[in-house]
Amino acid sequence: MPGGVRCPEVGPARGRPARAPESHDLFAAAWVAAWNSHDVERILAHYAPEVAYHSPFVAGLGRRLGGALFGRAALRQYVEACLRRYPELRFRLLHVYAGVGSLVIEYESVNGLRAAEALVLDGAGRGCQVFCHYRSGEGPAPSSPPGARPS
Helix, strand or coil: CHHHCCCCCCEHHHCECCCCHHHHHHHHHHHHHHHHHCCHHHHHCCEEEEEEEECCCCHHHCCCCCCEEECHHHHHHHHHHHHHHCCCCCCEEEEEEECCCEEEEEEECHHHCEEEEEEEECCCCCEEEEEEEECCCCCCCCCCCCCCCCC
């Protein structure tokens, strides 16, 4: 996989218990609060050092075409660019979907855009594979030109 990202296998068969649904709710609430705080370190604490982050907005903020970032350093640059572009950024948590070793956070993003972020979690409970999604017809195309709205 590009960037050397590998998430651990999850579930009791691998010696790692699945997260309880209420812990997914706590993670999602903390994730939204971190973004709303605009504190870059607090935001990055939710992501593994080797994170693979996929979003159609990556290209829109002058990052790579293809919409993927690899590693926390690249994600830091993206987060900083988002916060500069949207100084009034505020997310509103809508729903949390619990999985085995993963969760989906559905939220209202910038400009009222509906978003869902799927996070595969590492053994420390941080996102190591992250996939950002937007309601069909509302979000950017996967290789948006600069100036597109970020998640």
